[in-house]
Amino acid sequence: MLTRLKRELLDVEPEACLQRNLTDEWLTWLAASADGMLENGNDLEADSSLVGAVIVRILDAKLPERAAMIEVPLEEFHAHVNRYWIELAFEEVHRKTDIKYNQATLETILTDREITTWKEEKDDEEDSSD
Numbered sequence: 001m002l003t004r005l006k007r008e009l010l011d012v013e014p015e016a017c018l019q020r021n022l023t024d025e026w027l028t029w030l031a032a033s034a035d036g037m038l039e040n041g042n043d044l045e046a047d048s049s050l051v052g053a054v055i056v057r058i059l060d061a062k063l064p065e066r067a068a069m070i071e072v073p074l075e076e077f078h079a080h081v082n083r084y085w086i087e088l089a090f091e092e093v094h095r096k097t098d099i100k101y102n103q104a105t106l107e108t109i110l111t112d113r114e115i116t117t118w119k120e121e122k123d124d125e126e127d128s129s130d
Contacts, residue, residue, distance in 0.1 A: 029050060
């Protein structure tokens, strides 16, 4: 799974890690990985490393210059995991219902941004086509 993560998400443009660009499969895997990391704290397992790698990729992309090493305090890293998990949850709701939201960009992801939701209205033409 880590080899596939590297090939499909980490070795391509960083926007591939944005929740809106993930396949349904990656959305599920990364949400489960975030759940595991948030529940187990410092006891990291292989599955929880998936979300960790994606977050590091996003943080690296947000830096003005490519860094050889990124240092993030553990408490701040857990806040990033929690924010990413929230983004993944909103994306899943967005895909499965008529509830929409203002999707994160590379600039706004992992920040304490305001998320707005709304219900998508159906066109009158769709309703009257019966």
